[in-house]
Amino acid sequence: MISVKNGVFHLQTARTSYIFDTTPSGKLRHIYYGKRLDDADISTLAVKNTIALGSQVCTQPMECLDDILLEYSEVGRGDYRHTPLECTMPDGSFVTDFVYEYFTVTEEAFSAAGLPMARGDAETLSVRLKDKLFHVELVLHYTVFDSCDVIARCCELVNSEGKPVTIRKLMSFQLDCPDADFVLGTLDGGWAKETHIHERPVTYGIHVTDSTTGGSSNRHNPGFYLRRPGADELQGEVMGFNLIYSGNHYSAVEKANHDFLRVMQGVNPHCFAWEVASGESFVTPQSVMTFSDGGINGMAANFHDFVDNHIVPQPWQGKERPVVVNNWEATMFDFNKSKILSIARRAKELGVELFVLDDGWFGKRNDDTAGLGDWVVNEKKLPGGITALASQINKMGMQFGLWFEPECVNPDSNLYRAHPDWAIHVPGRTPCLGRNQLVLDLTRPEVRDYIVDAVDKVLCSASIQYVKWDYNRHISDMPAGGEFFHRYMLGLYEVLDRLFRQKHPDVLLEGCSSGGNRFDLGMLCYAPQIWTSDDTDAYERLDIQRGVYCFYPPSTVSNHVSMTPNQQTLRSVALSSRFNVAAFGVLGYELDFNELSADERKQIKNQIAFYKQHRRLFQYGRLRRYFPKQDRESWQITLNGVTAAAIYNIHYHASPARDSLKILAAQPEKRYRMASVPQQLKISRFGGLIKHVAPVSLKADGLVLRTVDKHYSMRDGQEEYVCTGENLKAGVQLAMQYSGTGYDPKLRILGDWGRTLSLITEE
Ligand code: GLA
Numbered sequence: 113m114i115s116v117k118n119g120v121f122h123l124q125t126a127r128t129s130y131i132f133d134t135t136p137s138g139k140l141r142h143i144y145y146g147k148r149l150d151d152a153d154i155s156t157l158a159v160k161n162t163i164a165l166g167s168q169v170c171t172q173p174m175e176c177l178d179d180i181l182l183e184y185s186e187v188g189r190g191d192y193r194h195t196p197l198e199c200t201m202p203d204g205s206f207v208t209d210f211v212y213e214y215f216t217v218t219e220e221a222f223s224a225a226g227l228p229m230a231r232g233d234a235e236t237l238s239v240r241l242k243d244k245l246f247h248v249e250l251v252l253h254y255t256v257f258d259s260c261d262v263i264a265r266c267c268e269l270v271n272s273e274g275k276p277v278t279i280r281k282l283m284s285f286q287l288d289c290p291d292a293d294f295v296l297g298t299l300d301g302g303w304a305k306e307t308h309i310h311e312r313p314v315t316y317g318i319h320v321t322d323s324t325t326g327g328s329s330n331r332h333n334p335g336f337y338l339r340r341p342g343a344d345e346l347q348g349e350v351m352g353f354n355l356i357y358s359g360n361h362y363s364a365v366e367k368a369n370h371d372f373l374r375v376m377q378g379v380n381p382h383c384f385a386w387e388v389a390s391g392e393s394f395v396t397p398q399s400v401m402t403f404s405d406g407g408i409n410g411m412a413a414n415f416h417d418f419v420d421n422h423i424v425p426q427p428w429q430g431k432e433r434p435v436v437v438n439n440w441e442a443t444m445f446d447f448n449k450s451k452i453l454s455i456a457r458r459a460k461e462l463g464v465e466l467f468v469l470d471d472g473w474f475g476k477r478n479d480d481t482a483g484l485g486d487w488v489v490n491e492k493k494l495p496g497g498i499t500a501l502a503s504q505i506n507k508m509g510m511q512f513g514l515w516f517e518p519e520c521v522n523p524d525s526n527l528y529r530a531h532p533d534w535a536i537h538v539p540g541r542t543p544c545l546g547r548n549q550l551v552l553d554l555t556r557p558e559v560r561d562y563i564v565d566a567v568d569k570v571l572c573s574a575s576i577q578y579v580k581w582d583y584n585r586h587i588s589d590m591p592a593g594g595e596f597f598h599r600y601m602l603g604l605y606e607v608l609d610r611l612f613r614q615k616h617p618d619v620l621l622e623g624c625s626s627g628g629n630r631f632d633l634g635m636l637c638y639a640p641q642i643w644t645s646d647d648t649d650a651y652e653r654l655d656i657q658r659g660v661y662c663f664y665p666p667s668t669v670s671n672h673v674s675m676t677p678n679q680q681t682l683r684s685v686a687l688s689s690r691f692n693v694a695a696f697g698v699l700g701y702e703l704d705f706n707e708l709s710a711d712e713r714k715q716i717k718n719q720i721a722f723y724k725q726h727r728r729l730f731q732y733g734r735l736r737r738y739f740p741k742q743d744r745e746s747w748q749i750t751l752n753g754v755t756a757a758a759i760y761n762i763h764y765h766a767s768p769a770r771d772s773l774k775i776l777a778a779q780p781e782k783r784y785r786m787a788s789v790p791q792q793l794k795i796s797r798f799g800g801l802i803k804h805v806a807p808v809s810l811k812a813d814g815l816v817l818r819t820v821d822k823h824y825s826m827r828d829g830q831e832e833y834v835c836t837g838e839n840l841k842a843g844v845q846l847a848m849q850y851s852g853t854g855y856d857p858k859l860r861i862l863g864d865w866g867r868t869l870s871l872i873t874e875e
Contacts (some may be wrong), residue, residue, distance in 0.1 A: 113235070113256070113258065114217050114235050114237045114254075114478075115836070116215060116217070116237075117337055119133050119134055120132075120133045120143075120152055120154055120509065121133065121153045121215070121237065122252055123237065123256050124148060124256075124258075124559065125148070125256060125257065125258045125259075125260075125261040125262070125263070126146070126148070126258055126259050126261055127147065127148050127261050127403075127405075128147065128148050128261045128263075128402070128403045129144060129145070129146065129147070129148045129149040129152065130144070130145050130254075130263055131143040131144040131145075131149075131152045131154075131157065131863045132183050133154060133158075134212045134734070135175055135180065136172065136175060136212065137171045137172050137175050137210030138179070138212040138241075138413070139171075139175075139177065139182060139183075139210075139211065139212070140181055140182065140183035140184060140212060140239065140241070140252070141158070141181060141182065141183070141428050141729050142181040142182060142183050142208055142287070142288045143157050143158050143181070144157045144324045145287060145289065145351070145401075145403060146349065146403055147349075147403070147405055148330030153697065154784075155215055157540040159180070159181055159290050161174060161176070161179050161180070165179065165812070168190070169190035170190060171189055171190060171458070174539065175458070176190055177189055177190045177191035178190055178191050178192050178193065178369060179369075179370065181289070181290060181372065181440060181659055182286065183239075183252060183286065183287055183288075183290035184196055184197065184210075184241075184250070184252055184267065184285075184286050185197070185286060185374075186208045186209070186210060187207060187208065188205070188206055188208070189207070189208075189209055192369075193368045193369075193372070193374050193491050194318050194364050194366045194368075194374055194522045195281070196281070196282070196283035196285075196286040196376045196378070196635055197250070197281060197282055197283070198279075198280040198281040198282075198381070199269070199277050199278060199279050199282070199746065200277065200278040200280070200282065201243075201245075201246060201248065201277055202246050202248075202273050202274070202275035202276070203245075203246075203276060208250075209243055209245065210241035210242065210243055210244075210249075210250045211241060211242060211244060212239070212240075212241055212725055213240045213241060213242045213249070213365040214240050214793055215237060215238060215239045215240065216237075216238050216240075217235060217236070217237050217238075217796060218235070218236045218238070219231075219235055220234065220235075220236060220591065221234040221236060221255045221257075221264070221422075222236045222238070222253045222255045222266065222398070224266070224395040224421070224441035225267075226602050226605060227356075227395060227398070227605065227656065228356055228357075228397075228399055228605060228633075228634050228637030228638070229264070229266075229356060229397075229398050229601070229637075230255065230257065230262075230264045230356065230398060230400065230418070230422040230423060231416070231422055231426075232257070232421055232422045233257075233258075234255045234257050234258075234264075234422075234609070235255070235343075235599065236253055236254065236255045236256070237254045237256070238251055238252070238254075239251065239252045239254075242605055243513035243656045246273045246277075247271075247272040247273040247447070248269065248270065248271050248272070248273055248277055249269070249270040249272070250267060250269055251267060251269075251270065251606055252265070252267050252268075253265065253266050253267065253268065255398075257418060257422055258281060259417065259535060260415075260417035260418040260421065260422070261402050261403065261404065261414045262400050262401070262402045262415070262418040263400070263401050263402075263415055264356075264398045264399070264400045264559065265284055265285035265398065265399050265400075265401065266284045266285070266395060266396045266397060266398040266399065266595060267282065267283075267284065267285070267396050268393055268394065268395045268396070269282060269388055269393060269394050271388040271389065271390055271391070271392055271393065271621065272390070273390060274390050275386045275390060275520070276389050276390060277387075277388045277389060278385055278386065278387050278388070279384075279385070279386045279387075279388060279394055280381055280384065280385055280594075280871045281378075281381035281575050281650065282378060282379070282386075282394065282396055283362070283376040283377060283378035283396070283399075283400075284355065284376075284377055284378040284379075284396040284397055284398060284399035285376065285377060285378070285399045285401070286374065286375070286376045286447070287351075287373075287374070287375040287376070287401065288373065288374050288375075289372070289373040290372060290373075291371055291372070291373065292314045292368075292371050292372065292373035293314075293371075294313075294314045294338040294339060294340060294341070294351075294365075295311050295312065295313050295314070295338070295339050295340075295341055295343075296311065296312055296313075296314050296319060296336065296337075296365050297309055297310070297311045297336060297337045297338075297339060297408075297662070298310055298311075298319075298321045298332060298333075299332065299333035299335055299336070299659040299660075299662070299663075300331065300333075301330055301331070301656075302331060303330055303626055303627065303629070303646065303653075304627060304645060304646050304647035304652075304680050305330075305647065305652070305656070306330040306333070306627060306628035306629070306631065306644070306645050306647075306656055306659075306660075307330075307333055307628060307631070307644075307645075307655075307656050307657075307659030307660045308655045308656070308659055309655075309658060309659045310579075313341070314338065314365055314367050314373065315367055315387065316367045316368075317366070317367065318364050318365070318366040318826075319364070319365045319366075320362065320363070320364050321334075321336055321362075321363045321364075322360070322361060322362040322363065322380050322382070323359075323360050323361050323362075323380065324360055324380060324382045324383075325360070325586035325587065325629075325681075326359060326360060326586055326587030326590075326597055326600060327358060327360075327583065327586065327587075327625060327629055327630045328355075328357065328358050328359065328361055328629075328630050328631070328632035328635075329357065329429070329586070330625075330626070330627065330628055330629040330631060330681055332361075333628075333631060333632070333659070333663070334354055334355040334357065334363065334377070334632055334633075335352070335353070335354040335415075335662060335663035335664075336348055336352075336353055336363055336365075337351065337352040337353070337376070337408065337411055337662065338350070338351045338353075338365065338373075339351075339407075339408065343407050343408070344407055344408065344738075345407050345408045345409050345737050345739070346406075346407045346409060346591040346738055346776070347405075347406065347781060348405065348409060349403070349404070349405050350403070350404050350405075350406075350408055350409050350410065350411040351375075351401065351402070351403050351411070352401065352402045352403075352404075352411040352412075352414070352415060353375065353377055353399060353400070353401050353665065354399070354400050354415065354632075354633055354663050355377050355378070355397055355398070355399050355400075355633065355634075356398045356399070356400065356423070356632075356633040356634050356637065357379065357395055357397035357398075357601070357632065357633070357634045358601055358605075358630050358632050358634035358635050359379065359380075359597055359598060359600065359601035359634075360379065360380035360382055360383075360384075360537065361377070361378070361379065361380055361632075362376075362377065362378060362379065362380040362381060362382070363375075363376070363377040364376050364377075377399045378396050378399065379396060379397060380597075382595050383590065383594055383596070383597060384595075384597065384598065385593070385594025385595070386594065386595050387595075387600065389497045396477060397634070400415075400418065400540070400633070401751040402414040402415060402418070403678065404867070405524075405820060408662060408737075409735075409736045409737060409738075409776075411662070412661055412662050412663070412735065413734060413736075414736075415662070415664070415665070416664075416665035416666075416734070416735065417661050417665075418740055419633065419636060419663075419664060419665050419668060420665050420667055420732065423633055423636050423637055423822070423839060424619075424636055424640040424667070424668065425612070425613065425617070425637065425638060425640055427617050427618065429640075430732065431640075432641075432727050432728060432731060433620065433641060433698045433727075434465035434466040434511060434576070434578075435463065435464050435465050435466070435618075435699050435701075435720055435723060435724065436464065436465070436466045436467070436468050436513065436672075436700035436701070437444060437456070437459040437464045437466075437467055437468065437700065437701045437702070437703075437705065438468040438580075438701075438702045439452060439455055439467075439469060439470050439674060439701060439702075439704075440468055440470035440471065440515075440702060441648065441674050441675065441679055441702045441703060442673075442675075442702065442703050442704035442707075443455075443472075443704070444471075444472070445471065445472035445477065445478050445479055446472075447472065447481075447493065448493050448494075449493065449494050449495060449496075449501060452467075452469060452494075452501065453501075453504060453505075454550070454706055455467075455704055455705050456505050456508060456510060457508060458706055458708075458713075459510075459701065459705045460508045460509060460510050462705065462713060462716050462717045462720055463717060463720035463721055463724065464510065464701060464720065465510060465511060466510060466511040466512070466513055466577065466578055467505045467510050467511070467512055467513065468513035468514070468515065468578060468580060468700075468849060469498075469501070469512070469513070469514050470515040470580065470768070471515050471517070471560070471582070472490075472493070473489060473490060473493065473494060473498065473514070473515070474486055474487055474488055474489055474490055475487075475488060475490065475525060475526070476490070476524070476525075477490065480522075480547055480548055480549075481522060481524060481548045482522050482524040482525060482548075483522060483524070483525055484517055484520050484521050484522040484525055484526030484549050484772075485520070485521035485522060485525040485526070485528060486525050486526050486527055487516065487518070487566040487567065487569070487570055489570075496532075497573070497574075497722065498514065498570060498573060498574040498576070499573050499574040501574075501614070502514075502574040502575045502576055503574070503575060506575050509657070509685075511577040512574070512575060512576055512577060512578070513576065513577060513578030513579065513580065513622075514570065514576050514578070514580070515579075515580045515582060516567055516579060516581055516582065517581075517583060517584060518552075518566065518567055518581070518607070519551055519552055519554060519563070519583050519604065520549045520550065520551055520552065520564045520583065520584065520585060520683050521534070521535055521549060521550055521551075521552055522548055522549050522550075523535075523545075523548075523550065524548075525551075525835075527562075528550070531562075534552050534553055534556065534558075534559050534562075535550035535551065535552060535553065536551045536552070536553045536587060536588075536589055536590065536591065537550070537551060537589050537591070538592075539591075540592055541589060542574040543588065543589040544555050544588040544589060546584070546585030546586060546588070546612075547584050548677075549585055551585060551587050553591075554600050554603030554604050554607065555596060555599040555600055555602075555603050556603075559603075560603055560606055560610075563607050564607055564610050564611055564615075567579075567611055568611060568615055568616075569618050571611075571615075571619065572753055576619065576621070577618075577619060577620060578619065578620040578621075578622065579612075579619050579620075579621050579622070580617075580622045580624050580643065581608075581621055581622070581623055581624065581639060582624040582625065582626075583624070583625040583626075583629070583630060583780070584625065584626045585626075586629075587600070588704075592750070594843075601634070604732055605634070605638075608621075608638040608639075609638070611636070612638050612639075620640065620641070621638060621639040621640065622639055622641050622642065622643060622670055623635040623636070623638075623639035623641070623642040623643070624642065624643035624840065625653075626646055627643055627644065627645035627646035627647065628642065628643070628644050628645045628660070630642075631644065631660065631664065636664070636668055638723075640665075640667070640668060641667065641668050641669070641670045641698050642668055642669070642670060643670045643836040644657060644660055644669050644670055644671060644697075645679065647680045647681070647860060648672050648673075648674035648678060648679070648702060649678040649680055649681040649683050649685065650678075650682065650685045650689050650692075650693040650694070650865065650867075651681075651683060651685055651762075651864075651865035652680070652681060652683075653694070654693065654745060654760060654762075654785035657669060657671070657693065657696065657697070658737065658745070661696075661735055661737065665732075665735070666696055666697040666698075666730060666732070666733070666735055666749065667697070667698065667732055668697075668698075669696070669697030670698045670700065671693065671694035671695075671696070671697050671698065671699060672694060672699075672700040672701055673687070673690045673691055673694045673700075673702070673703070673716075673719075674690070674699050674702045674703050675703040675704070676690070677705070679708070683865070685794075685865050685866075686791075686793070686794070686797075686863075686866060687712060687716070688715070688791035688792060688793075688828065688867070688868075688869075689862075689865060689866050689867040691716075691719045691723075692758050692760075692791075692869045693758075693867065695719075695723055695730050695756070695843075695869070696730060696735070696749060696758070697730065698731060699720075699723050699730070699733065701716070708820060708825070709821065709822035710823050711792070711821065711822055711824060711825050715791075715792055715825070715834065716775040718790065722789060725753070726871070727754060728751060729749055729750075729751040729752075729754055729756060730749060730756065732751060733749035733750050733751035733755075733756070733875050734749065734750045734751065734777065735747065735748070735749045736748045736749075736750070736776045736777065738774070738776065740759065740771065740772060740773060740774070741769070743762040743763050743765075743865045744759060744760065744761060744762065744771060745759070745760045745762065746759045746773060746774075747760070748775065748776055748777065750776075750777035753782075753873070753874045754871070754872065754873050754874075755775060755777050755778070755871070755872040756789075756869060756870070756871055756872075757773060757775055757786075757869070757870050757872060758867050758868065758869045758870075759771060759773050759812050759846070759867065760865075760866075760867045761862040761863070761864070761866045761867065762864070762865065763848070763864050764767065764849070764850075764862060764866070766851075766852060766866050767851050767852065768848075768849045768851070770846070770848065771845075771846040771849070771860075772843040772844060772845050772846065773843065773844050773846055773870075774841055774842070774843045774844075774867075775816030775837070775839070775840035775841060775844070775872055776841070778837035778838075778840035778841045778872070779837045779839070780836065780837045780838040780841060781836070781837065782836070782837045782874055782875075783834065783835070783836055783837070783874070783875040784834070784835065784836070784837055784872050784873065784874055784875060785832065785833070785834045785872070785873050785875055786832065786833045786834075786840065786844060786870050786871075786872045787831075787832040787833075787870060787871055787873075788829050788830050788831050788832070788868055788870045788871075789868075789869040789870060789871055790827065790830065791827075791828050791829060791856070791868065791869070792825035792826065792827065792828060793825055793826045793827070793828035793861050794821050794825055795817065795820050795821055795824060795825065795826060796812070796813070796817045796820075796821050797861065797863070798855070799812040799813075800812045802817065826855070827857040827858070828857070828859075828860065828861050828868075829847065829858070829859065829860035829861070829862075829868045830857045830858055831846065831847045831858050831870075834875060840872065846860065846868075847859060847860055848860070849861070849862055850863070
């Protein structure tokens with residue numbers, strides 16, 4: 113709800129309040145962001161400036177902008193904190209002086225042509241400020257999403273002056289707070305190690321989290337949070353922020369004079385200069401912010417509801433996603449039609465619903481040095497083309513999906529030979545290659561048309577229900593001008609809009625960029641799910657998925673069970689554990705089903721059947737995480753009274769301490785059954801111990817045991833309890849872990865990186 117009374121703007125969501133007013137000179141003064149207040153008493157809440165201080169620079173007596181919490185600051189009027197706005201004004205100076213003009217409230221979400229923005233039921237407050245010298249206006253837009261406690265903010269610079277204004281920096285929002293007693297949490301990493309959470313106390317100076325790669329990047333995700341030092345997963349005050357944008361982003365957190373906190377986020381000013389001609393305007397991407405006093409889980413819950421209801425494309429909103437098999441890790445480029453069909457057939461037998469043909473199906477694409485850009489099927493590998501293959505897969509009772517990387521081109525391709533100038537380059541310089549490829553210049557309309565036509569042609573030629581849209585390098589060698597990076601993004605959004613909103617809205621689009629190199633809210637406006645990481649190691653995925661879940665719901669997080677030893681880390685993790693991590697989101701398999709043993713096939717069949725039975729829970733349930741103790745982590749997901757709770761062992765220690773697991777969503781007065789989801793253990797895990805119990809002498813890694821492993825396995829960690837929610841919440845003391853003395857089906861033989869999963873249902 114938005115109310116404006118006596119000059120006080122009060123934005124209320126179900127559980128939060130955001131309050132500001134104007135100063136005597138017409139600046140917007142920030143007052144409060146936090147737990148919902150029903151009555152905004154400004155005299156109590158506002159920061160006081162009681163007497164003048166030394167070295168102040170003031171717009172008028174007792175109005176010194178450096179000492180005021182501001183809604184949006186600017187340059188050259190006495191606020192020396194980090195600025196969200198830097199423009200060259202028509203007189204060539206950087207000085208602006210925007211003052212309040214008027215506001216409007218509309219009963220809809222703010223939208224701007226060409227930019228992905230949050231949609232759905234919402235109200236928008238737009239506050240218009242006018243420069244005192246020039247006919248230039250700054251409009252701050254606040255869209256309030258009530259039930260998920262999210263406020264989306266962006267701003268707009270309108271130039272009605274006779275001369276251009278050049279924007280060097282225009283953040284989507286600024287938030288000032290009266291104290292900086294927070295811990296900043298960011299998601300950082302690189303290829304195959306995306307979104308690891310890092311925390312540090314906010315301290316004097318400015319901490320910048322940004323991307324300069326042209327995409328939102330695997331270096332630093334645009335999502336970040338500020339938690340009170342005492343807050344953790346389960347409780348305490350946390351503010352979360354994210355940006356609906358897939359390009360270069362910038363977030364700054366500053367602890368300034370008086371210990372004031374300033375937070376801002378928007379398009380990265382790096383190499384940015386945007387000329388707003390007379391009569392034109394510029395709208396920033398939208399940032400979103402939330403507040404929760406329910407800890408990191410509370411913040412994440414708000415963002416999960418927001419993304420599921422206001423970000424993902426409408427046709428996919430709340431829709432269950434299929435279990436896929438992807439051939440990449442199984443075959444890479446080395447496949448033919450019969451290989452593909454045999455994987456698909458085996459996968460279908462075990463319950464997989466959609467087959468994804470990954471890279472290598474087109475042009476001369478037999479490795480990553482050639483073919484990118486030539487979106488014409490390689491009939492040598494796939495006689496009959498995609499049309500025949502898709503139809504054969506459909507006839508097996510499976511949907512068909514296809515990989516594309518339309519934004520890039522190999523120099524060794526027909527496309528590049530025909531249009532070398534379409535690749536991003538600086539005339540006179542040899543462009544850098546990334547994975548042997550260049551990026552196409554999506555700022556050019558003819559390039560966008562080519563991509564739309566080429567992809568559309570393939571999609572129209574066959575029965576294709578899913579597309580994996582990949583993008584495997586960063587941008588380099590940008591041509592002249594400060595508009596390139598942002599125009600590239602606008603070009604990409606236009607292409608995605610034409611292909612997947614207008615022409616093929618029923619195709620399920622999965623975003624990918626060497627894994628999670630572009631996992632952001634901008635892409636999610638077109639692609640309802642994103643390939644989280646090329647790293648499919650279940651242990652590594654704990655760090656990656658834990659970070660992603662802070663800002664993105666399970667329905668968007670695509671996870672695959674792959675072969676062991678893992679191809680990225682050479683680590684071996686039990687099949688049950690691989691599933692117990694991948695199941696928390698959109699499940700798939702990325703392995704050669706022909707190479708599975710009979711026992712593994714049986715296990716995978718059971719996994720898929722279990723996942724399908726509880727698919728809604730795993731994709732749309734309320735996810736909560738906590739650390740029961742050091743080296744243990746629990747992920748729990750709850751929907752309609754059913755919870756799936758996993759406990760992860762990070763490192764195993766001999767004769768380990770006992771584990772207790774709190775079921776966070778249990779309702780005290782209800783009765784529940786908590787039963788471990790059946791999982792199996794390879795007999796060879798016991799190694800040399802087998803010799804002591806078997807009547808015959810067996811070698812630990814010998815042929816006999818390897819053969820036995822293929823057909824038999826043992827039950828692992830079976831336990832069951834019926835009790836009240838009160839007891840579940842207090843903490844269930846779990847069966848012991850393996851302790852070196854023997855085997856019992858109840859023992860949890862987890863070892864390093866092992867996991868068990870339990871299902872908790874109401875009785
Ligand atoms: C990227 C993707 C992988 C796979 C390969 C194909 O690395 O992240 O999943 O599609 O490209 O080349």
